[in-house]
Amino acid sequence: xxxxxxxxxxxxxxxxxxxxxxxxxxxxxxxxxxxxxxxxxxxxxxxxxxxxxxxxxxxxxxxxxxxxxxxxxxxxxxxxxxxxxxxxxxxxxxxxxxxxxxxxxxxxxxxxxx
Amino acid sequence: xxxxxxxxxxxxxxxxxxxxxxxxxxxxxxxxxxxxxxxxxxxxxxxxxxxxxxxxxxxxxxxxxxxxxxxxxxxxxxxxxxxxxxxxxxxxxxxxxxxxxxxxxxxxx
Numbered sequence: 001x002x003x004x005x006x007x008x009x010x011x012x013x014x015x016x017x018x019x020x021x022x023x024x025x026x027x028x029x030x031x032x033x034x035x036x037x038x039x040x041x042x043x044x045x046x047x048x049x050x051x052x053x054x055x056x057x058x059x060x061x062x063x064x065x066x067x068x069x070x071x072x073x074x075x076x077x078x079x080x081x082x083x084x085x086x087x088x089x090x091x092x093x094x095x096x097x098x099x100x101x102x103x104x105x106x107x108x109x110x111x112x113x114x
Numbered sequence: 115x116x117x118x119x120x121x122x123x124x125x126x127x128x129x130x131x132x133x134x135x136x137x138x139x140x141x142x143x144x145x146x147x148x149x150x151x152x153x154x155x156x157x158x159x160x161x162x163x164x165x166x167x168x169x170x171x172x173x174x175x176x177x178x179x180x181x182x183x184x185x186x187x188x189x190x191x192x193x194x195x196x197x198x199x200x201x202x203x204x205x206x207x208x209x210x211x212x213x214x215x216x217x218x219x220x221x222x223x
Contacts, residue, residue: 004157042213043158043201058210090157102148103211105157 004106023091032074120214137202
């Protein structure tokens with residue numbers, strides 16, 4: 001079974017709709033992250049969470065919100081989707097014991113906003 | 115401004131033809147450099163972490179090295195299954211990874 005899972009894997013929606021992307025992990029890691037990936041721009045950090053009570057904005061948080069429901073679950077919401085939010089979205093986790101541990105990524109969600 | 119640049123953008127090799135991918139960085143205080151492999155439609159898969167200049171790590175046909183300004187991912191006698199996009203990322207503080215845009219490697223049989 002995959003350690004980091006994301007649902008849905010693909011989603012097509014319309015401008016103005018509310019969308020939630022979900023991430024679950026069985027790695028037991030404290031830290032979780034949401035990234036988006038666009039061609040030519042690389043991976044960019046949207047939000048990150050060091051534990052259930054700690055949520056932080058990344059470099060491109062405008063238009064997004066998150067919820068850390070439990071250590072193992074971290075959801076990303078687009079309150080009112082717009083076409084330039086069309087991208088690949090990845091959830092990642094890392095252990096909290098060292099500040100510079102590697103991150104482990106889920107399989108991604110391909111989101112298309114029409 | 116912290117930056118990570120990968121070159122080349124794309125590389126085509128024949129099976130068995132060794133080569134290197136480059137990741138150059140300008141950051142204020144490197145805490146770690148990470149290499150990932152990404153297959154089409156999948157999430158990045160962790161390969162290596164390097165923490166200090168002079169450090170080297172190996173895994174099968176891959177070897178990663180680090181200097182004060184750049185890292186190389188050496189691929190020895192590549193096989194078609196090594197075809198993927200290879201991503202480099204640097205950490206400058208506990209909260210942030212800065213990713214390069216990747217090198218798309220194609221190994222032809």
